[in-house]
Amino acid sequence: MNVLLIIAVVALIGAGIYVSLWLAAKRRKELSDWGTAHGMTFSPAKDASMESRFPAFTCLRTGNSRYAYNILTGKWSDRDFLSFDYHYLTQSHGSKGQTQTHHHYFSAVVLSSLVPLKPLLIRPEGVFDKLAGFFGFDDINFESAEFSRKFYVKSPDKKWAYDVIHQRTMEFMLEKPKFSLQFEGHSAIAWRFIPARKSTCAQRTEPSGHRFKILA
Numbered sequence: 001m002n003v004l005l006i007i008a009v010v011a012l013i014g015a016g017i018y019v020s021l022w023l024a025a026k027r028r029k030e031l032s033d034w035g036t037a038h039g040m041t042f043s044p045a046k047d048a049s050m051e052s053r054f055p056a057f058t059c060l061r062t063g064n065s066r067y068a069y070n071i072l073t074g075k076w077s078d079r080d081f082l083s084f085d086y087h088y089l090t091q092s093h094g095s096k097g098q099t100q101t102h103h104h105y106f107s108a109v110v111l112s113s114l115v116p117l118k119p120l121l122i123r124p125e126g127v128f129d130k131l132a133g134f135f136g137f138d139d140i141n142f143e144s145a146e147f148s149r150k151f152y153v154k155s156p157d158k159k160w161a162y163d164v165i166h167q168r169t170m171e172f173m174l175e176k177p178k179f180s181l182q183f184e185g186h187s188a189i190a191w192r193f194i195p196a197r198k199s200t201c202a203q204r205t206e207p208s209g210h211r212f213k214i215l216a
Helices: 001-016 022-036 127-134 145-150 158-165 167-175
Strands: 017-020 041-043 064-076 079-093 098-122 151-154 180-194 198-200 210-212
Touching: 017 167, 022 041, 022 064, 098 158, 145 167
Parallel strands: none
Antiparallel strands: 017 210, 041 064, 064 079, 079 098, 098 151, 098 180, 098 198
């Protein structure tokens, strides 16, 4: 499987991760049934080992209380396949001194590669990225002004980034719901955040539910 096919497969899977109002129990059953149908194993249990298994993936090392759950493992196109939901929390302080706890959730897919992948990060561009660009800390820009405006791209090898993110890749990513993608070593990860709500003090808020869908 060449690099361009890897990004296509991971992107197709990652693009199918989206928010749903379904109850969590129904979501778990859907994932379990889908995994069984595709020869995969499913576990709803929490797993705090993802960051040590994939230390290069920055999305797995943010915040505190990090763990994966709703984990699917198996094969996809003869490559190791892993998908999971992920949680971490951050805290901030309000103007009156109250502590606000923010619970963040995203869904992710990790796919292995038989060929080494150079470091590459693609994610939706945010306000702070635009501010950094104003001070000269630019990311990699492309011929598509729309793609460069909507996505932040970082790699120590610009030629590699241009080889991977060609015109068809840009068109594909612009057409799909926004997701992030990272290459490192022999693995690629695609992830998409689930809108999170915040709580004050120690109060915890769970997401209303979300669903994972495979597009292929």
